[in-house]
Amino acid sequence: MIIINCPFCGPRDHSEFGYGGDASIDYPALDAPMDEWHDAIFLRENICGMQAETWHHVNGCRMWLIVERDTMTHEIKSVRPAHGGNAAVLENVAEGGES
Amino acid sequence: MNRYSAWAVFKNGLSGHRGWTRQWRDPEPKKAYDIVIVGAGLHGLATAYYLAKNHGLRNIAVLEKGWLGGGNAGRNTTIVRSNYMMPGNREFYEHSLKLWENLSHDLNYNVMFSQRYHVTLLHSPAARDAAARRYNTMRLTGSDGELWDLATLKAEIPHLNYNNARFPITGAAVQKRAGNARHDAIAWGYARAADSLGVDIIQNCEVTGVTRNGGEVSALETSRGTIAAKKVGFAVAGNSSRLWQMAGLGRLPIESHKLQAFVSEPLKPLLDHVVVFGVGGAHFYISQSDKGGMVFGGDLDWYKSYAQRGNLPMVQDVAECATSIMPCLGRVRLLRHWAGVMDMSMDGSPFICKTSLKNLYLNAGWNYGGFKASPASGWYFADLIANDRPDPVIENHDLERFRRGVNIDERGAGPDPKLHG
Numbered sequence: 001m002i003i004i005n006c007p008f009c010g011p012r013d014h015s016e017f018g019y020g021g022d023a024s025i026d027y028p029a030l031d032a033p034m035d036e037w038h039d040a041i042f043l044r045e046n047i048c049g050m051q052a053e054t055w056h057h058v059n060g061c062r063m064w065l066i067v068e069r070d071t072m073t074h075e076i077k078s079v080r081p082a083h084g085g086n087a088a089v090l091e092n093v094a095e096g097g098e099s
Numbered sequence: 100m101n102r103y104s105a106w107a108v109f110k111n112g113l114s115g116h117r118g119w120t121r122q123w124r125d126p127e128p129k130k131a132y133d134i135v136i137v138g139a140g141l142h143g144l145a146t147a148y149y150l151a152k153n154h155g156l157r158n159i160a161v162l163e164k165g166w167l168g169g170g171n172a173g174r175n176t177t178i179v180r181s182n183y184m185m186p187g188n189r190e191f192y193e194h195s196l197k198l199w200e201n202l203s204h205d206l207n208y209n210v211m212f213s214q215r216y217h218v219t220l221l222h223s224p225a226a227r228d229a230a231a232r233r234y235n236t237m238r239l240t241g242s243d244g245e246l247w248d249l250a251t252l253k254a255e256i257p258h259l260n261y262n263n264a265r266f267p268i269t270g271a272a273v274q275k276r277a278g279n280a281r282h283d284a285i286a287w288g289y290a291r292a293a294d295s296l297g298v299d300i301i302q303n304c305e306v307t308g309v310t311r312n313g314g315e316v317s318a319l320e321t322s323r324g325t326i327a328a329k330k331v332g333f334a335v336a337g338n339s340s341r342l343w344q345m346a347g348l349g350r351l352p353i354e355s356h357k358l359q360a361f362v363s364e365p366l367k368p369l370l371d372h373v374v375v376f377g378v379g380g381a382h383f384y385i386s387q388s389d390k391g392g393m394v395f396g397g398d399l400d401w402y403k404s405y406a407q408r409g410n411l412p413m414v415q416d417v418a419e420c421a422t423s424i425m426p427c428l429g430r431v432r433l434l435r436h437w438a439g440v441m442d443m444s445m446d447g448s449p450f451i452c453k454t455s456l457k458n459l460y461l462n463a464g465w466n467y468g469g470f471k472a473s474p475a476s477g478w479y480f481a482d483l484i485a486n487d488r489p490d491p492v493i494e495n496h497d498l499e500r501f502r503r504g505v506n507i508d509e510r511g512a513g514p515d516p517k518l519h520g
Binding site: 001002013014015018019021022034035038039041042043044045046048051053071072073074 | 338340341349350351353354355401402403404406411501502514516517
């Protein structure tokens with residue numbers, strides 16, 4: 001079992017999460033040329049080693065996370081919320097402010 | 100090479116079976132070859148064999164970083180079938196099944212191909228309609244397929260869960276020419292046959308770099324020295340992206356995922372067929388090996404990985420599938436389980452194609468389906484390399500198909516590699 005330290009819920013088994021995919025992909029603008037969309041949708045680095053990827057805590061807080069994980073050893077380096085707004089809320093909580 | 104036959108067994112018996120020779124040589128790599136195939140798995144070995152046999156080419160090497168057939172050739176559930184429907188796949192897998200039917204004779208090696216029926220369980224009228232469409236397409240294109248009602252299925256396989264299943268079994272879609280084979284025998288049979296036609300199979304020879312001369316590959320750097328090549332074929336599914344990047348070619352429409360398979364302790368004969376179960380999120384396939392072990396598998400582990408080891412949630416998931424359709428397996432113990440690394444492609448279909456480098460050819464993206472495909476994969480890849488143009492059957496098996504709006508997506512799952520199980 002891989003243990004993912006969810007910033008909202010604490011350490012949880014990976015079976016609580018849904019796997020998203022490569023977090024390094026930025027989707028182009030809606031009116032971007034077809035080739036840019038092709039590359040974003042269909043092509044992957046497919047890194048063997050540390051990669052940033054998205055996980056969805058679907059059976060927990062339902063938040064999307066960005067996890068840095070080694071695709072060979074499965075070691076996790078970092079976990080953070082995928083959306084900046086959530087990160088700000090967490091920081092606020094850590095500082096003892098209103099959540 | 101000794102030719103195998105009943106007469107050879109008899110003759111060698113007279114001399115205490117000391118007359119058998121090794122099945123293939125273990126040559127030192129030469130400095131240069133006309134054609135180098137990277138990867139001595141089923142696809143690489145089959146490619147080398149058909150290059151020599153169908154196209155009369157010699158001076159071919161197959162490089163293997165580990166031992167022959169030690170990757171996914173030894174990490175599968177050995178199912179052979181051709182129940183594919185999409186144009187491209189339909190002809191391709193049918194051709195593969197036809198090659199399987201004569202493979203033992205062709206290779207002079209018993210690959211233990213057993214046409215024991217591939218039985219897909221159906222659980223709803225909608226599933227039956229979808230199966231009818233698929234199996235009718237198969238029948239209209241020179242294959243076999245039939246639908247069984249519940250009474251027929253019960254007579255053939257009486258010990259499935261017909262009583263209190265969450266998703267009651269209502270019938271089955273059956274391909275009778277499908278079945279399974281002995282995985283090691285395919286690797287050994289192709290290796291022996293290719294070797295006898297002069298192919299050098301070089302084991303423990305890892306490719307560590309790809310030397311380019313502009314728009315061509317000029318040589319491969321390996322753990323056993325530099326090997327020059329006029330033409331190079333990559334057949335390293337699971338690690339295609341890594342080799343691709345060694346050649347400086349960037350990204351592929353592939354993610355590497357791991358898939359587990361399982362074998363139980365040996366049992367007396369219990370299951371004559373290959374049985375497949377897939378409904379309500381479940382995905383499960385099972386057959387019984389000649390040694391008696393129940394061989395089965397299910398879904399991917401769902402997260403990207405290059406590790407050849409599986410994780411426990413999927414063990415539980417597969418065990419639940421097993422006991423839900425065959426409750427009689429409830430007390431059977433698991434003997435072994437293992438994981439292989441799959442090239443999962445963006446539409447669930449493979450690539451056998453030319454590349455942006457003039458003398459480099461790619462064979463990749465086999466998803467779950469590489470085992471059954473290996474004879475046709477070798478056949479068409481050899482044809483591509485020899486003639487430098489794709490056969491019409493594989494004209495859409497190229498890397499540019501998505502750009503043209505072509506998806507060969509049997510499941511209709513969309514561009515998410517992990518969903519193409």
